[in-house]
Structure formats: C-alpha cells, structure tokens
Amino acid sequence: NAGVMQNPRHLVRRRGQEARLRCSPMKGHSHVYWYRQLPEEGLKFMVYLQKENIIDESGMPKERFSAEFPKEGPSILRIQQVVRGDSAAYFCASSPKGTSGRNEQFFGPGTRLTVL
Amino acid sequence: GIQVEQSPPDLILQEGANSTLRCNFSDSVNNLQWFHQNPWGQLINLFYIPSGTKQNGRLSATTVATERYSLLYISSSQTTDSGVYFCAVRGSGGSNYKLTFGKGTLLTVNP
Numbered sequence: 001n002a003g004v005m006q007n008p009r010h011l012v013r014r015r016g017q018e019a020r021l022r023c024s025p026m027k028g029h030s031h032v033y034w035y036r037q038l039p040e041e042g043l044k045f046m047v048y049l050q051k052e053n054i055i056d057e058s059g060m061p062k063e064r065f066s067a068e069f070p071k072e073g074p075s076i077l078r079i080q081q082v083v084r085g086d087s088a089a090y091f092c093a094s095s096p097k098g099t100s101g102r103n104e105q106f107f108g109p110g111t112r113l114t115v116l
Numbered sequence: 117g118i119q120v121e122q123s124p125p126d127l128i129l130q131e132g133a134n135s136t137l138r139c140n141f142s143d144s145v146n147n148l149q150w151f152h153q154n155p156w157g158q159l160i161n162l163f164y165i166p167s168g169t170k171q172n173g174r175l176s177a178t179t180v181a182t183e184r185y186s187l188l189y190i191s192s193s194q195t196t197d198s199g200v201y202f203c204a205v206r207g208s209g210g211s212n213y214k215l216t217f218g219k220g221t222l223l224t225v226n227p
Contacts, residue, residue, distance in 0.1 A: 033214065043202070045214035056213050089157060093215075103147060103206070105215060107159040 002027065004094050004108035005074075012114045019079040019086070021111045025094030032075045033105060034067060037089040049075060082115045089113075118143045118207040122218035129193050129225050137188040137221045139203030147206035148179050149215065150188050154199045162188070162201075193225045 005024040013019050025032050034046040048056040049069035060067065064082075069075040079086055089112050093105040119142040129135055139148075150162040163170050163177040165186065170177055174193075179186040190197055200222050204215040 031213075035215075035217075042219045043204075043215075043217040045216070048213040059214065091159060104149065104161070104164040106161060107151070109158050112157070 004092055004106055006090075006092050006108035006111050008111060009109060010112050010114070012116060013082045014116050015083055016081050019082050019113055019115075021077040021079075021090050021092075021113070023075040023077070023092030023094075023108060025075070025092075026106055029094035029096050029106075031095045031097065031103070032069050033093040033095070034075075034077050035091045035093065035107075037091065037110075039088070043091065046077075079113075082113075084115045087113055087115045118145070118205060118216050120203060120205055120216050120218035122201075122203055122221050124221060125219065126222045127224070129223070131193060131195060131225055131227050133193050133225075134189070134191045135193060135223070137190070137201055137203075137223075139186040139188070139205075139218055141184050141186075141203075141205050143184070144208045145181065145184075145205040146208045146212075147215070148186055149204050150177055150186070151202040151204065152197075152199050153202060153220070159202070190223075193223075195225045195227055198223055198225045 032049045035043045037043045045059040047067045064080045066078045089110045091110045092108045095103045095105045097103040121140045123138045148166050152160045165177045165179045167181045174191045176189045200220040202220045204217045
C-alpha cells in the first residue's frame with residue numbers, strides 16, 4: 001500500500017515565480033492536510049481539504065497561497081509570486097477520517113522549496 | 117489554541133543507552149501522535165496514542181490524557197534513532213482538524 005506521495009521533492013524558484021506542489025493521499029484516504037516547516041520553527045498547519053472542498057484554511061497566508069483537492073487527481077498547493085520567506089519544507093498528510101474516530105494522519109516525504 | 121511543550125529540547129546519548137522524551141499539552145485531546153523526523157527530513161509515524169500504552173520494538177509510548185502528558189521511551193538506542201522527535205495533538209473542542217506540533221526533541225546517538 002503506497003504511502004502519501006508528494007512531488008516534486010525539491011523545487012527551486014526565483015522570486016516572483018509560481019510554485020506548484022502536488023500531493024496524492026494514501027489509497028482510501030479522502031482527507032488531506034498541508035503543513036509548513038520553516039527553518040528554526042516547528043510544523044504549522046496550513047489547510048485541510050476533502051474532495052472538492054476546503055474545510056479549514058485558517059493557517060494559510062491570506063495572499064498568494066491557495067489549495068485545491070479536485071475530484072480527480074492530486075491535491076495542489078499553489079504559491080504565487082514567491083518570496084524568499086516562502087522557502088520551507090511543505091508536508092502533505094492524509095487520513096481516512098476527519099474528526100471522528102481514528103483519524104491518524106500519515107505524512108508524505110515533503111517538498112523542499114528554495115526561493116532564490 | 118492548544119499548546120504543546122516537549123522536553124528536553126536536545127539529548128545526546130551513547131549507543132545502547134535508554135531515554136525518555138516528554139510531551140505536555142494544555143487541553144484535552146482526541147488525537148496524539150509521535151513522529152520521528154530523520155536526518156533526510158522525512159516524518160515517520162511512531163505511535164497513534166491518544167491514551168494508554170503501546171510498544172513497538174525498542175520504542176514504547178504512554179499517554180495519560182487526564183494529566184495531559186505523553187512519554188516516549190527509547191531503549192537500547194542506536195545511531196539510526198538520531199533525529200528530531202515530534203509530539204503532535206489534535207484538540208477535542210469544536211471543528212479542530214489540525215495537528216498542533218511541539219518544537220521537538222533533537223536526539224543525537226553517538227557510536
């Protein structure tokens with residue numbers, strides 16, 4: 001059973017470009033979460049999605065960041081007009097349930113974004 | 117929001133030693149997970165343990181939910197145990213989907 005897949009594993013962008021990060025959840029999981037790990041900081045929640053719905057985006061910066069989880073295909077985290085402060089590791093997690101029952105979250109290997 | 121504190125922040129061991137890592141949290145939780153972030157940056161699930169005790173090989177964990185803490189025990193440590201250990205919790209109140217992470221314990225196991 002394949003785990004959570006993320007690509008690319010490493011992404012280099014120049015300031016002002018767009019970054020697009022992809023996440024495929026574990027088979028059978030319909031709940032996706034994105035977290036960000038900034039240097040010298042812990043992991044911070046960004047957004048929680050189910051298929052075609054954003055459930056909680058309270059951790060997302062108000063501008064330049066967006067996320068989607070379409071009916072078909074992977075979840076996408078998009079960062080427009082990247083700045084150096086966006087350099088971080090971005091992790092995707094998935095779970096079989098949202099809030100009820102056993103909702104253990106499993107993490108992908110992360111995408112390391114470097115903004116030059 | 118819920119606060120998560122881990123101790124110690126850093127720990128250096130000789131191979132073969134035992135250790136205990138602690139996680140305190142400020143409110144009741146529905147979910148508590150321990151992770152190991154290896155030197156390559158990958159987050160490995162160790163335990164899903166909102167309450168009780170579990171064991172997996174040389175690792176075991178105990179969560180006392182009523183007293184709002186969890187402990188991770190590592191016995192007979194190996195160099196491959198090096199990395200950062202994170203505790204993460206999901207609060208029990210309202211529509212709280214996110215995991216809140218502690219700052220982690222950086223473990224170094226020397227040969």
